[in-house]
Amino acid sequence: MRIGIIGGNGWIGGAVARALVAAEVVPAGDLTLSCRSEPPGWLPTAHWTRDNQALADRSDVVILSVRPQDWPAVAVAAPGKLVVSVMAGVTLADIAGRVGTDRVVRAMPNAAADVGRSYTPWTATAGVTDDDRVTVARLVGSIGSGDEVAGEAVIDYMTGLSGTGPAYPALLAAALIRDAVTHGVSPEVARRSVVAMLVGTGRLLEKTDEDPEETVAEFVEYRGVTAAGIEAMRAAGFDTAVSKGLAAALGKSLALGTAKGPSDAA
Numbered sequence: 380m381r382i383g384i385i386g387g388n389g390w391i392g393g394a395v396a397r398a399l400v401a402a403e404v405v406p407a408g409d410l411t412l413s414c415r416s417e418p419p420g421w422l423p424t425a426h427w428t429r430d431n432q433a434l435a436d437r438s439d440v441v442i443l444s445v446r447p448q449d450w451p452a453v454a455v456a457a458p459g460k461l462v463v464s465v466m467a468g469v470t471l472a473d474i475a476g477r478v479g480t481d482r483v484v485r486a487m488p489n490a491a492a493d494v495g496r497s498y499t500p501w502t503a504t505a506g507v508t509d510d511d512r513v514t515v516a517r518l519v520g521s522i523g524s525g526d527e528v529a530g531e532a533v534i535d536y537m538t539g540l541s542g543t544g545p546a547y548p549a550l551l552a553a554a555l556i557r558d559a560v561t562h563g564v565s566p567e568v569a570r571r572s573v574v575a576m577l578v579g580t581g582r583l584l585e586k587t588d589e590d591p592e593e594t595v596a597e598f599v600e601y602r603g604v605t606a607a608g609i610e611a612m613r614a615a616g617f618d619t620a621v622s623k624g625l626a627a628a629l630g631k632s633l634a635l636g637t638a639k640g641p642s643d644a645a
């Protein structure tokens with residue numbers, strides 16, 4: 380199987396490229412990566428090109444990883460081939476029509492792909508075969524875990540949820556660290572303690588399979604220090620702020636699908 384990544388020099392395209400080779404889904408020589416400028420120097424044995432049509436012609440699977448705003452300028456035909464898009468907002472029908480195939484998948488990874496911990500939901504057109512699903516599961520498995528989900532509405536929503544990857548936990552972490560530092564904790568200790576909290580939380584939730592709602596309830600029922608913190612955060616609008624943030628992210632995700640013009644101008 381030969382794989383091509385349009386936008387292979389980007390944040391996500393590059394992470395996927397390195398993961399595919401590391402997981403031995405494809406040898407570097409069978410990987411084609413397109414970029415708009417000089418090849419960056421990593422994966423030197425992959426085939427680098429500026430010609431997206433040449434990339435599609437020498438690949439069995441084409442991954443689309445340009446920003447949604449740059450998609451209208453990508454002219455590429457991959458008739459009948461499996462095309463996997465990671466682009467926010469851009470629809471299956473748009474891709475199928477432009478590329479000329481009925482085998483299209485929309486997958487939504489996140490930046491933890493860089494450390495093999497992306498959660499990547501995906502959905503497929505009716506033309507996607509059982510063999511294609513096995514291929515997509517291998518692609519997704521190389522950067523972490525994922526699930527096939529029912530329809531594009533779920534992908535559009537998940538773009539603003541799991542697609543944001545480390546962003547919301549980092550937002551919480553930054554607020555926690557800022558507050559700790561204003562209370563006299565050294566920045567190094569604040570950062571180390573908060574990162575340990577995030578990693579520890581992830582590992583605990585994974586290990587116990589506990590619903591986070593139960594974790595919160597357990598601490599609230601304990602009626603101690605943590606309960607006081609949780610209740611004050613909720614009274615100050617924590618849940619509302621999260622809902623509003625997710626609604627804004629969904630709105631942007633839908634709007635990006637109809638975005639026009641180069642990302643540089645966005």
Ligand SMILES: NC(=O)c1ccc[n+]([C@@H]2O[C@H](COP(=O)([O-])OP(=O)(O)OC[C@H]3O[C@@H](n4cnc5c(N)ncnc54)[C@H](O)[C@@H]3O)[C@@H](O)[C@H]2O)c1
Nearest residue numbers: 386388389390391414444445446447449465466467488490
């Ligand atoms: N960054 C994320 O966390 C994230 C998460 C999920 C999905 N995505 C999606 O992944 C896609 C890529 O995002 P990114 O963050 O990697 O962006 P990026 O800007 O880092 O990478 C995009 C790459 O595409 C290149 N490019 C643009 N037009 C091109 C063309 N015509 N031919 C070849 N290369 C071209 C750019 O030069 C750039 O290197 C986007 O559609 C985005 O919605 C990103």
